[in-house]
Amino acid sequence: MDQVTTDTPRRQPTLDEVAERAGVSRSAASRVINNAPHVSRAKREAVRRAVDDLGYVPNATARALATKQAGSVVLAISGDDPAMFADPFFAEVVVGVNAVLEETDLELMLSLATSTRGQARLEQLLRTHQAGGVMLMSLHGDDPLAALAQQASVPVVFGGRPLNIEARYYVDADNRGGARLATEHLIASGRRKIATITGRIDEGAGIARLQGFQDALAVAGLDNSLVEPGDFSEDGGGTAMGRLLDRAPDLEAVFIASDQMAIGALRTLARAGRTVPGDVAIIGFNDIPAARHTTPPLTTVNQPIEALGREMARMLLSLMSGKEPSPLILPTRLIHRDSA
Amino acid sequence: MDQVTTDTPRRQPTLDEVAERAGVSRSAASRVINNAPHVSRAKREAVRRAVDDLGYVPNATARALATKQAGSVVLAISGDDPAMFADPFFAEVVVGVNAVLEETDLELMLSLATSTRGQARLEQLLRTHQAGGVMLMSLHGDDPLAALAQQASVPVVFGGRPLNIEARYYVDADNRGGARLATEHLIASGRRKIATITGRIDEGAGIARLQGFQDALAVAGLDNSLVEPGDFSEDGGGTAMGRLLDRAPDLEAVFIASDQMAIGALRTLARAGRTVPGDVAIIGFNDIPAARHTTPPLTTVNQPIEALGREMARMLLSLMSGKEPSPLILPTRLIHRDSA
DNA sequence: TGGTCGACTGGAAGCGCTCCCGGTATCCGG
DNA sequence: CCGGATACCGGGAGCGCTTCCAGTCGACCA
Incomplete structure (x- = not known):
């Protein structure tokens, strides 16, 4: 009963209704809604009153149509x-x-x-x-x-x-800068045989991170041929790590273009009996939450997402x-x- | 030059323009756009042609206004x-x-x-x-x-x-059912002194998971007084685990209402010298990605998100x-x- | 006191589309 | 051959809002 009478699906009030109740023209009402100038103090207040008496809310769609700009x-x-x-x-x-x-x-x-x-x-x-x-x-x-x-x-x-x-x-x-930073850190820790697992190299981030890696190796005069393509996924990282191990069993460090891939890599490293960071140092990219909980916790580069x-x-x-x-x-x- | 002439910011064509070019009325054009009946094959095709000659796309805003239903x-x-x-x-x-x-x-x-x-x-x-x-x-x-x-x-x-x-x-x-399942698993593994860390108990999920926990304990006739409130956060889980350890140093298992909290709990357990699952068994809730990478990997209840x-x-x-x-x-x- | 200026005001024309409705052409059975 | 369905067709009235514009009306200056 109450239900029926109180929240009978009342149509939203329109601007006209507000204007009428306030005793002004629709234009005037519109002006106060958008608080534009050229409306007297009295009318302005009358409109405001009408607005919250009626619970008026402008119809966004109509407004968008009229102004030709979407909300x-x-x-x-x-x-x-x-x-x-x-x-x-x-x-x-x-x-x-x-x-x-x-x-x-x-x-x-x-x-x-x-x-x-x-x-x-x-x-x-x-x-x-x-x-x-x-x-x-x-x-x-x-x-x-x-x-x-x-x-x-x-x-x-x-x-x-x-x-x-x-x-x-x-x-x-700054993907390139971050990758460079990471690789420099690897170099600074004394590692020489350094590899990378790249992201998708048809993405800007993937390319940039590879470039940063190469930048750092270049200034240090180190070999930069140890690169394996990945796809940013955990599995992709795992298998890429496997290929890397085959190619260079004696590698000392790898910069990995995403934490997901790093997690995969960590897993195959463990399976291969390599210790981290003892045998091989790892740095990931992205600083995802899970990176804190890997064993060992993952050194990585953070971007301000x-x-x-x-x-x-x-x-x-x-x-x-x-x-x-x-x-x-x-x-x-x-x-x-x-x-x- | 080219620029200027080719992609001069042409207004989107309107339905009227389509209609005119097709030599039909706007209503007819509208009908074919919304493929409604009552338009001859010939006109229908004329309109279609006009549509892709002009590259017409109906204006969603206008349509929404007219039909009174948002897209x-x-x-x-x-x-x-x-x-x-x-x-x-x-x-x-x-x-x-x-x-x-x-x-x-x-x-x-x-x-x-x-x-x-x-x-x-x-x-x-x-x-x-x-x-x-x-x-x-x-x-x-x-x-x-x-x-x-x-x-x-x-x-x-x-x-x-x-x-x-x-x-x-x-x-x-089915939060309640999941919690119950988890708790039953704990019981089935022979644990008797079982605690829980709850989620926010002002949320449905928090309450339901607590209820499921109590359900299982009740049918097993076990003590269900070991409950500590958490807030779904990692830190909250850690400190709650601390309180639990103070209250019942000999507890054997704990059901934790979220993986985040479980991760925190795992950390304080490790700090307290307890092994998992040796000393105490842990089950979390949610099956977040990070749950696979904790030590040990977290048993948890998955919901089909x-x-x-x-x-x-x-x-x-x-x-x-x-x-x-x-x-x-x-x-x-x-x-x-x-x-x- | 006449003239000018500027702050107000409301009527009206859209924005681009849908859809009701009255009207015309076509086609069928009887 | 005729009445009445049945398929089309286009005019026009909105949807709820903004905004241009012509018009009022005091105020203010010379």
Whole structure:
């Protein structure tokens, strides 16, 4: 009974109703809602009163249609594996993005553009102007999305510098610097026979980390031929480590382009009877939570993931407000634990 | 030069333009876009041709305004810690949700309703009808959002059964059953002096896991007074374990309501010179990735997180299409590793 | 005191789409 | 050959909001 009378599915009140109740024109009401000038103090207050009497909330859709600007931005994760997003990395990015979006009144749409269907949906999203801007992450080499986004009519910022196109706006972590730091640390500890397991070399991060590795070896004048390709996965790291052991049973250290792979590598190392860091020193990359719990705890390079999210969002915001931000490279740093 | 002429920022073509070019009325054009009946084969084709000549894409906002139904749903995570979303748990939920949404043409909005600001934003989202439905997760006891969502005018499904309100639509994991399973396993292995570290007992999952623990102890006729409150965090688990050791130095097993806490507990156990599972057996909950890499690898109870996401989305979809789905409880299962 | 200026005000024209509805052409059985 | 279904078709009225614009009305200066 009460139910029925009290929360009868009342339509949301419209601006007209507010205006009528306040005894002003719709235009006037609109002005006070958007607190624009040119409305007398009296009317302004009348409208405000009407607004909370009625519990009025502006209809975002109508507003978007009228102003031709969407109230949301999208964070798109591109890739080929549907479950890739499960990587805690992205969750942290989201937290960062959210932190800055929360200050605005933009909503966040998430688009997992894995699968052809997903990509089509993202394209749709870009073209329908449903969103006011896009943050695009983790596309590999020949990702068609990059080009597509590039020519979209909304602002786009890339997370990680894309390789196949000339991106103007991106924020990236200093992957190359971090890899170099790690490798230098290995060298400084007296190791000479140093290998690497790379990430996917069709991704910017994978390439950059390999370059950093080579940089360090070059200045030290060391052999840099000991590289095995990986794919960022635990299993991939394990088998790559196996190949490395075959090629160079006497290796002393390996820089591994992701912690996941490092975990796999640790496992095959243990199986092969090698001690870490006694026989071989290991340094990973990413500083994932699990890295603290491996045996031994993994020395790794940390990147400011949440900051990356924050900066992407900030960059997009400034782009959307007509500015022309510069690309940003975020610092990485070595986390000393026990594996090196 | 080329630039300027080729991608001059052409406005997206409108339905009127398509209609004109195809030589039909706007209504007819609309019909073929939404492939509704009552349009001749000839016109239908003319329109289709015009559509891809012009590269027409319907404006989602206008459509939403006209039909009064939004093209998106929101996944809201409520809580008090802004970084809580970083828990890989949610990422996996998102993957599940995305999987089913991908089949539709609904977009996913993410709302991290941590912080007062965030909650206000979510409330806004609910009231402006920007979204066609909501999936709400992880609210603790007195979460105002639950009530708010309940009286929202859009369909709501809860992830995890909320405690302070009578929810009609929710999907949850069988936390109680899982906890019971774990505890029974402990008992079956011959342990008698069994303790638990609970999760937050203002959350449904926390309570249910405690109940499952007590269930098992009750049927075995064992003492169930050894419970220490935790908060789902690693540190919380560590200190709770400390308190347990003080209270009952001779305890033989402990069921811990989350892997994070179990990791903390493992650490203080090691510091106290206790071996696992020799001196004390440990079982965690959640089966997080890091649980495979602790020493010893953690026996834990797994819940089908991605499925939880999928089912929430499915339930929301059916709700939105006017059906009346029943609540769903997803099975949990024990993962045998080495800590028990 | 006439004229000018600027702060207000509300009417009205959209934004791009859907969908109701009255109207015309076509086709069928009887 | 005729009445009435049945397939099409396009006009037009919105959806709820913003924003341009022409018009009021005091205030203020010379």
